[in-house]
Amino acid sequence: MxxxxxxxxxxxxxxxxxxxxxxxxxxxxxxxxxxxxxxxxxxxxxxxxxxxxxxxxxxxxxxxxxxxxxxxxLPQSQDIAPGVTISLFGQPCRLESASHPARFMAAGDDQPARIAARGEGEVFARAVTRTIRRQALEVFAARTAFHCARLGAKLPSVTIMDAKGRWGSCRSALPGKPAAIRYSWRLALAPFEVADYVVAHECAHLLELNHGPKFWAHVKALVGDERPHRAWLRAEGARLHAFGG
Structure with missing residues (x-):
């Protein structure tokens, strides 16, 4: 055939x-x-x-x-529009219309975190997504540094991606180049503990490029029992990928 x-x-x-x-x-x-x-x-x-x-x-x-x-x-895609409240690292974040370029504003004074951006429709959605990506990179870089310090591992380069098949990836160091870790920016839409588990997972690969007992011992030392976080990603991962779809 x-x-x-x-x-x-x-x-x-x-x-x-x-x-x-x-x-x-x-x-x-x-x-x-x-x-x-x-x-x-x-x-x-x-x-x-x-x-x-x-x-x-x-x-x-x-x-x-x-x-x-x-x-x-399957979960339906979530609208990215003014007035919508999304979850950013487990905390509510309100999307607002603005006349200025996209900006993230942290929570404070009884206000939730906000992302304000100009434009309508796809223009607004793209601006919000770019802002989420920037926030994701900032958080992932900080948490990577934190976990690497605990592991005694050299700090890798950190970038973000939008892969459908994985939440993170780790490449070992090459001659003249540091190790490199990439994270899905969509993890910013997950609870902080879940996203932090993925960071710990990839940092543990800096010491063990496998999923053997030593690797999981490193992960557990960093975040404790990883099973609830893995279960959350299995159950909710499709919803994260549907965001803005």
Missing amino acids: SLFGRPLADGDRLEVAGATVRLKVHSRARRVSLRLDRTRREVVATAPSPRRLAEAVAFARDRAEWIAARLAE
Whole structure:
């Protein structure tokens, strides 16, 4: 079977019931299966081998109603508009219209934190998103320095990203270059403790580039029991990725 003028391959995508279905080959899979990737908002059709990808396509089409139902369960995108209150590191933050360039104002005097920006529609939304990204980078840089000091690790470079598949990444030092850590700016929309867990997780990778016992011992020393934070991200991650979507 071919949908693209060539044999089906791992990574190919098609549309079923208004959803993107991504084909995946997994040699350890025992059968053809479907699952919803809530973060990427797509369905993954897995086959044990490339020759069974056609079977995975047919299975996805047979399960169109299931796919439509799973899509309906995904969180809807949140509007980014004046008057909306969002959560920023677990604290309320009100979005306001202004005549000046976008600005973050910390909470105080019985007022919640605010982001004020000019423009309407997409212009306003982009300005707010840029401001959130700046706040995220500031917080992540500070928390990275804090955790690195506790670990006795050299401070890496810190940047932000908008990857769909991961909340953070760590690259070890290279000749003439420090280690580098990248964080998803969308973690700013999570509770502070959850975002801080991700920072601790990536900082622990500076000492252990694996997920072995020593790695998790470092994480626990920094933030305690990490399981509630991981569970929160599994349950709420799709909502963070839907923000402004």
